[in-house]
Amino acid sequence: MYVAQLEGREKRPLGDMFGLQNFGVNLTTLKPGAISALRHAHAKQDEFIYVLHGTPTLYTDEGATPLSPGMCAGFKAGSGNGHQLVNESEADVLYLEIGDRSGGDQVVYSDDDLQAEFVDNIFRFAHKDGSPY
Amino acid sequence: MYVAQLEGREKRPLGDMFGLQNFGVNLTTLKPGAISALRHAHAKQDEFIYVLHGTPTLYTDEGATPLSPGMCAGFKAGSGNGHQLVNESEADVLYLEIGDRSGGDQVVYSDDDLQAEFVDNIFRFAHKDGSPY
Numbered sequence: 001m002y003v004a005q006l007e008g009r010e011k012r013p014l015g016d017m018f019g020l021q022n023f024g025v026n027l028t029t030l031k032p033g034a035i036s037a038l039r040h041a042h043a044k045q046d047e048f049i050y051v052l053h054g055t056p057t058l059y060t061d062e063g064a065t066p067l068s069p070g071m072c073a074g075f076k077a078g079s080g081n082g083h084q085l086v087n088e089s090e091a092d093v094l095y096l097e098i099g100d101r102s103g104g105d106q107v108v109y110s111d112d113d114l115q116a117e118f119v120d121n122i123f124r125f126a127h128k129d130g131s132p133y
Numbered sequence: 134m135y136v137a138q139l140e141g142r143e144k145r146p147l148g149d150m151f152g153l154q155n156f157g158v159n160l161t162t163l164k165p166g167a168i169s170a171l172r173h174a175h176a177k178q179d180e181f182i183y184v185l186h187g188t189p190t191l192y193t194d195e196g197a198t199p200l201s202p203g204m205c206a207g208f209k210a211g212s213g214n215g216h217q218l219v220n221e222s223e224a225d226v227l228y229l230e231i232g233d234r235s236g237g238d239q240v241v242y243s244d245d246d247l248q249a250e251f252v253d254n255i256f257r258f259a260h261k262d263g264s265p266y
Contacts, residue, residue: 023231
């Protein structure tokens with residue numbers, strides 16, 4: 001699902017290049033039409049994005065917010081307010097995304113029958129009723 | 134000490150604006166002649182910087198490395214290799230700095246008689262022999 005939209009997303013793991021373990025920093029490109037992820041919220045892990053180029057649209061419970069270079073957004077763990085970036089423009093979007101690696105994280109997807117648990121440094125996915133995909 | 138060099142440094146705590154607690158993200162400006170900090174290394178906390186504008190010089194045990202916009206560097210906890218950015222140019226430098234807030238952190242300053250311990254979310258400073266300042 002959403003495979004075409006996720007195929008237009010490319011992540012370069014900058015933090016991993018330096019062996020960082022406490023948080024990750026990705027330099028992510030979204031081609032026109034691509035999305036950052038399904039709209040989701042983390043229980044334990046904070047997230048932060050900083051726009052370098054292009055004009056992504058941020059979707060949260062409050063609706064659509066247009067972003068441009070130099071703008072940033074933070075997504076505090078436990079808020080329950082799902083977030084997603086969508087490139088609705090005709091040009092590439094480039095942004096930095098930062099997230100920590102707190103254990104015991106759970107992810108709820110706002111608009112889809114999907115949830116995930118962060119166990120042994122891997123996310124495991126299931127339907128919202130807990131049944132596996 | 135180094136007061137003039139640190140006065141030319143301005144940090145905007147972007148992550149705190151969104152209530153993030155697991156890591157900090159600062160948008161930091163260095164005026165010409167200003168430094169990011171005394172050269173130092175963390176025992177537990179990872180650090181990462183991404184240059185947005187200007188040409189800071191990175192100092193580590195390997196010496197001086199000129200940086201420019203789009204370049205980044207990560208400083209893995211426990212390496213013991215101290216780092217510092219110095220603005221040796223005539224123009225302002227702007228960069229993002231990210232660091233986590235792992236407890237039990239200790240900081241050793243490479244070139245100065247200074248060390249720090251992260252206790253109760255505050256850094257406490259002392260001489261390298263443990264005596265207080």
